[in-house]
Amino acid sequence: MGSVVQLKKTINNSYSDLLKSVEDKLILVNEKISSKLTSKVDLIQNMTDYHLDTGGKKLRALLTLSSSKLCGYSKGGRDINLAACVELIHAATLMHDDVIDNALVRRNKKTLNTIWGNKSSILVGDYLLSRCFEMMVEDGSLEILKLLSSTSSEIAQGEVLQLQHHGEIDMLEETYLKIISLKTAALFSASTKVGAILANRDNKYKEALEFYGKNLGLTFQIADDALDYNSELKLFGKKIGNDFYEGKITLPIILLYQKCSGEEKKYLKNLFEKQNRDENEFKNTLEKIKKYKIINECYIKAEYFINLASNSLSIFEENQDKNILKNLTSFSLERNF
Known part of the structure; x- marks a missing residue:
């Protein structure tokens, strides 16, 4: 490990x-x-x-x-x-x-x-x-009033969209990304863009930081969702398995459903249609996730967004502040479990 x-x-x-x-x-x-x-x-x-x-x-x-x-x-x-x-x-x-x-x-x-x-x-x-x-x-x-008020609206829409697709085991990956773009990445994006607005920088710098924040936010949410299915790792102050017990369909479950057999698909569908799920069912789901190497696949997808975030900072001059933001995207996401 x-x-x-x-x-x-x-x-x-x-x-x-x-x-x-x-x-x-x-x-x-x-x-x-x-x-x-x-x-x-x-x-x-x-x-x-x-x-x-x-x-x-x-x-x-x-x-x-x-x-x-x-x-x-x-x-x-x-x-x-x-x-x-x-x-x-x-x-x-x-x-x-x-x-x-x-x-x-x-x-x-x-x-x-x-x-x-x-x-x-x-x-x-x-x-x-x-x-x-x-x-x-x-x-x-x-400009800031418009940015932060529209961001608040996006977050609310993301919540409603997630509610709309609650328990939908065959959710498209595209839908999942749209949900986390609104719910999580939108505020990351606004948080970083604000800096360029305050300093009266040109639009290209505003757009670069907006893009950086969005992709950093997507990375963090994918990592968070993947970690919820890893009993060995508790980095985000969350009890492991929360998403599972709440019936949330996140990337690990979406990818698992895509890869598993017909019988396993039926099992997962019935599982997430239920009101409650127990510890044995969580254990069974974890075994399937390990079997199909789902966590590794999640981090490969997160790595794509990491690279986008990191590359967006290229227009800024090399200095310590740039390196600090760049390093925030550079954690190793490869897995061996």
Whole structure:
């Protein structure tokens, strides 16, 4: 399992380098988020305090700060304000996600909906989004307001599209990519494009960072979905098998259904039509995934998007900030299981 250890090291190192490069500003982002979530309504305050305590990597905020730095933005605190904004959009979508998925745990802590119920979680998610729009307006850029508001719309459409295809075992790979493009990659893309907008860079730089973020987001989601079917690896704070138990059709299941025999197809179809799935069924599915080397195929597909993301940065001059973003795409995705 040497390749697994290597992957974990590479991810941790690339994230650590990103964090160190903008660490001072991330402290200000966290302060901004905390101040924006202050409320006179006790329930909102309690729930947002709890959410802040759960932590998280703040990857999207880091991407906004790093892309701003890459593009030469240095005057003022707009990057801090907008990094906080994209992080709050992400947080709001997680709150809504957990309600839709009936999720019990996130980042090894009980979800808000488990403690306070679905109604409160949805409304507090909406509260976060309303705060985001306040911050967009405060920034004063119509271009950024248009970008982040349309991104919020795309995320919602991705959620609905995933719901529309829930349990659809013969889902097209194209449909899956469309869902994760909207749900995940859209916010990655906006997070990085913001940097070029803040620095008033030409359209080619905006488009390059937009393309970089989109393909980085696709890579992360494919990796996340694949890791959910690997009991040896727990990198993303998710309990292994969550997608399976929730009946989500992700890339490993799509590829497995394409490759397996007629009898196995029938078994999978019946499995995902059921309301609930048990541990033995998960174990059986994992055996089939190993049999057909599905995880390896997932990472081959992810590698395609990694290369697109990395190549899109070629128009920027060679410097440490560029290398940090480039290294974030460069983890080894080859598998031997």
